[in-house]
Amino acid sequence: MSESKGLPATGDTQHEGCMMDPDTETTAAQLLKPTTLAALRAVAEFTGSFLICFAVYAVCSWGRIPAGTSALEAATTWALAFLAAGSIFGKFCGAHFNPAVTFAAMFTAQIGWIQGLSYILAQFLGAIAAGGVVVSLLPLTTENDGRAWLTVAVNGFDKGSPSADMLGKFHLSFNVTLAIVAELIASLIVVAVAITSLRDDGRPKRGHVWRSAMAYGVAVMITYPVTGAGLNPARSTGIALFAHGTGLEADPISQLPIFIVCPLMAGAVVGLVVILCHMVLDGARAKLDTAPESSIDMPAALVGGADAPQESVHTEAGDEGADAHDTKTDESRSEDQNSAAEPAGGAMAAESGDSSQEQHDAQVGGDQS
Structure with a gap:
């Protein structure tokens, strides 16, 4: 029975003593119909979000009751939550779980636009569902309108910042400029790590989930004291919808655009940089394919490997050095021969002069006789 091209054989994945490359192995999900696969991936993004x-x-919210929520605890929660969701769904959907990451992947053609839009919709719906479930479980009373629970859960700046109460004692606040800068830089970290750890076809590379989890941990440590760590438009939207009108110092809906625009802007910047890098690399490859090898002035490691080009370069340099050495040797030998020929020529001239003088004297003597 013949096997389809590119599909792994059943049973052991060993062939001639070598393990199959997991990066080229066809997964079971790839055998599904495109529409079915796209729908399942969207469901995975919804569930992970x-x-x-x-x-x-x-x-x-309720987790801050015992002793509050510190930046370290928030960062650990983000990292571990992404690690758990990515471990479950990462190989299946790429573990975006963030509209900013999907937006950048759409720019770099790591995911199609239709599939990307379905991802973004699923991510927002997943975050909204999570916000609804959490708020519905909070023990609210007529005296407690939610400010005790949702002040830190929402994203905000100035009076909406998690540090507003502490800074207010000193008549200070985190303004919108600081919020934008912090969210933009932290989102760049998250999106750049996620995009560079995805393959050209959108599949995750090895370590994608770990790298993204660590990036989220660093980004949350940067932004949590300022804004409560947005980083994800879906995360900011999901809780803001249910915190609206609960009597918070700052209305989360009015500040929500900052936490949607900044991550998406970071995604656009990362996507543009990746595209420019690919253009530069494609131009270099085209130059290698069309121009003669001798006319390309490039490092040896970029010509075609790490060892062979270096050996070629060293060989050419050695040949040139040998030719120069031979030329210098021939010149030295010529100079030595010329130096040796000069005394010999002088001696012969002297002997010729003496002989001519003797012949002249003999002739004069004969005339006198």
Whole structure:
């Protein structure tokens, strides 16, 4: 029975003593119909976004009751939640779980635009579902309108910042400029790590989930004291919808555009940089394919490997050095021969002069006789 091209054989994946490359192995998901696969991937993004946002909302609401929520605890929650969701769904959908990451992947053609839009919709729906579940579980009373629970769970700046109460004692606040800069830089870290750890076809590379989880941990440490760590438009939207009208110092809906625009802007910047890098590399490859090898002035490691080009370069340099050495040797030998010929020529001239003088004297003597 013949096997389809590119599909792994059943049973062991060993062939001639070598393990198959997992990066080229066809997964079972790739055998599904495109529409079915796209729908399942969207469901995976929905579920993963729900799990991550539920964990973040829970820790920042009822989880802060014992001793509050520190930046370290928030960063750990983000990282572990993404690690858990990515471990479950990463190989299946790429583990975006963030509209900014999907937006950048759409720019770099790592995911199609239709599939990308379905991802973004699923991510927002997952975050909204998580926000609704968390708020519905909070023990609210007529005296408690939610400010005790949702102040840190929402994203905001100035009076909406998690540090507003502490800074207010000194008549200070985190303004919108600081919020934009912090969110933009932190989102660049998250999106850049995610995009560079995805393959050209959108599949995750090895370590994609770990790298992204660590990036989220660093980004949350940067932004949590300022804004409560947005980084993800879906995460910011999901809880803001249910915190609206609960009597918070700052209305989360009015400040929400900052936490949607900044991550998406970071995604656009990362996508543009990746495209420019690909253009430069494609131009270099085209130059290698069309121009003669001898006319390309490039490092040896870029010509075609790490060892062979270096040997070629060293060989050419050695040949040139040998030719120069031979030329210098021939010149030295010529100079030595000329130096040796000069005394010999002088001696012969002297002997010729003496002989001519003797012949002249003999002739004069004969005339006198």
